Amino acid sequence: xxxxxxxxxxxxxxxxxxxxxxxxxxxxxxxxxxxxxxxxxxxxxxxxxxxxxxxxxxxxxxxxxxxxxxxxxxxxxxxxxxxxxxxxxxxxxxxxxxxxxxxxxxxxxxxxxxxxxxxxxxxxxxxxxxxxxxxxxxxxxxxxxxxxxxxxxxxxxxxxxxxxxxxxxxxxxxxxxxxxxxxxxxxxxxxxxxxxxxxxxxxxxx
Amino acid sequence: xxxxxxxxxxxxxxxxxxxxxxxxxxxxxxxxxxxxxxxxxxxxxxxxxxxxxxxxxxxxxxxxxxxxxxxxxxxxxxxxxxxxxxxxxxxxxxxxxxxxxxxxxxxxxxxxxxxxxxxxxxxxxxxxxxxxxxxxxxxxxxxxxxxxxxxxxxxxxxxxxxxxxxxxxxxxxxxxxxxxxxxxxxxxxxxxxxxxxxxxxxxxxxxxxxxxxxxxxxxxxxxxxxxxxxxxxxxxxxxxxxxxxxxxxxxxxxxxxxxxxxxxxxxxxxxxxxxxxxxxxxxxxxxxxxxxxxxxxxxxxxxxxxxxxxxxxxxxxxx
Numbered sequence: 001x002x003x004x005x006x007x008x009x010x011x012x013x014x015x016x017x018x019x020x021x022x023x024x025x026x027x028x029x030x031x032x033x034x035x036x037x038x039x040x041x042x043x044x045x046x047x048x049x050x051x052x053x054x055x056x057x058x059x060x061x062x063x064x065x066x067x068x069x070x071x072x073x074x075x076x077x078x079x080x081x082x083x084x085x086x087x088x089x090x091x092x093x094x095x096x097x098x099x100x101x102x103x104x105x106x107x108x109x110x111x112x113x114x115x116x117x118x119x120x121x122x123x124x125x126x127x128x129x130x131x132x133x134x135x136x137x138x139x140x141x142x143x144x145x146x147x148x149x150x151x152x153x154x155x156x157x158x159x160x161x162x163x164x165x166x167x168x169x170x171x172x173x174x175x176x177x178x179x180x181x182x183x184x185x186x187x188x189x190x191x192x193x194x195x196x197x198x199x200x201x202x203x204x205x206x
Numbered sequence: 207x208x209x210x211x212x213x214x215x216x217x218x219x220x221x222x223x224x225x226x227x228x229x230x231x232x233x234x235x236x237x238x239x240x241x242x243x244x245x246x247x248x249x250x251x252x253x254x255x256x257x258x259x260x261x262x263x264x265x266x267x268x269x270x271x272x273x274x275x276x277x278x279x280x281x282x283x284x285x286x287x288x289x290x291x292x293x294x295x296x297x298x299x300x301x302x303x304x305x306x307x308x309x310x311x312x313x314x315x316x317x318x319x320x321x322x323x324x325x326x327x328x329x330x331x332x333x334x335x336x337x338x339x340x341x342x343x344x345x346x347x348x349x350x351x352x353x354x355x356x357x358x359x360x361x362x363x364x365x366x367x368x369x370x371x372x373x374x375x376x377x378x379x380x381x382x383x384x385x386x387x388x389x390x391x392x393x394x395x396x397x398x399x400x401x402x403x404x405x406x407x408x409x410x411x412x413x414x415x416x417x418x419x420x421x422x423x424x425x426x427x428x429x430x431x432x433x434x435x436x437x438x439x440x441x442x443x444x445x446x447x448x449x450x451x452x453x454x455x456x457x458x459x460x461x462x463x464x465x466x467x468x469x470x471x472x473x474x475x476x477x478x479x480x481x482x483x484x485x486x487x488x489x490x491x492x493x494x495x496x497x498x499x500x501x502x503x504x505x506x507x508x509x510x511x512x513x514x515x516x517x518x519x520x521x522x523x524x525x
């Protein structure tokens with residue numbers, strides 16, 4: 001096996017491992033022990049690589065996205081079509097704990113929140129949001145990997161938007177429906193410097 | 207006409223109107239509505255759909271100048287009624303006109319828990335609009351359909367009572383301060399618990415998972431699960447941030463209702479905290495407001511030894 005392919009497989013499996021570790025409790029909740037799942041995925045990847053007619057796998061920045069939707073279903077949030085809102089730099093995480101990863105994104109520039117935002121990690125979210133690039137233009141926040149966000153997290157997002165100089169906006173991508181409702185209920189939705197991008201990247205709701 | 211006849215004073219006038227049956231209801235509320243229209247006073251009527259239809263017929267062509275809202279939508283959770291009145295009062299602020307309202311939050315279809323919270327709501331109204339510019343709120347009570355003890359409680363929660371023959375001060379009304387005194391009457395204990403979990407700041411995710419699992423196994427729709435998880439997480443977060451850093455979650459079923467209870471050692475100062483619309487610039491303090499908007503009923507009991515918050519969610523939510 002070529003070294004490059006081996007490296008690719010290892011990287012792929014590592015990301016899956018990381019995801020399964022972070023979400024072990026969720027899987028267990030619905031009766032899925034993660035160890036057999038891990039072995040199954042490893043076997044499947046190996047079988048796939050050995051298949052001669054298979055083309056080389058396409059490199060992607062965010063493999064865990066493929067798993068974001070089923071997990072969202074577990075916690076009872078509406079499933080949405082998997083869309084890549086931003087290009088995530090997984091290898092340069094800003095913050096990581098057992099339930100949340102904050103990763104920088106390029107194209108458009110900003111950050112992605114993946115997992116749960118709650119009281120224990122809201123300070124990290126606040127720090128990441130205040131440390132956003134200070135250059136001109138809009139700042140983008142990819143929430144398509146968000147599984148849960150409490151009001152403290154929502155407040156951190158709103159305050160970050162308000163802290164931007166006039167004319168710049170914080171653009172939210174892939175906002176879970178639940179979060180959008182919470183924004184409306186607490187009267188935070190109509191803020192001049194906070195904008196919610198619609199289902200297609202680049203198109204924004206009026 | 208007796209010596210205790212109440213004249214139209216200024217300020218907030220919170221009046222219970224006793225009636226027996228729909229015909230008396232219409233006969234006793236219609237003059238109040240037409241009186242408002244004649245005096246060009248804005249009026250909002252929040253009653254059942256059936257009563258709205260009857261009042262539209264009775265008032266006739268001028269009914270379009272009356273705002274009507276369905277109490278089963280506005281006040282399904284009685285804690286949402288005061289914000290609705292606030293919106294009405296604010297919309298007419300500074301106009302210099304007296305405002306009128308009719309609100310019937312207490313009706314026979316209320317469950318025992320809903321009734322208790324509706325009575326609490328009636329008491330809190332006295333503080334919520336104390337000192338407001340002229341607002342005359344009439345609360346009809348159907349003596350034919352309600353238990354006599356419920357009608358007696360109306361005398362405790364309303365300073366003014368009307369019965370179709372006259373209007374008088376209630377002898378049982380304890381005043382504004384006593385109306386909002388801490389509500390520490392104990393809640394009934396559940397017969398069978400589904401789950402109990404002691405939590406602290408590190409175990410909020412366990413709170414969410416347990417609520418999610420119980421709601422799912424009770425057959426809730428995904429949106430209701432997500433709503434309940436969000437509300438329970440906020441209440442539990444209050445416990446770890448303001449309620450002694452820890453709390454206890456208990457979950458049980460009561461017919462088609464799932465109840466999530468959070469207890470902690472904290473204490474609530476402001477009895478109207480959960481029904482004041484949060485200002486956009488305010489930091490924190492939105493958890494209970496959100497819980498009231500998301501849940502079918504929220505029960506709060508607070509005294510010096512601790513606070514209990516119960517979130518009720520119906521399995522079959524059409525509202």
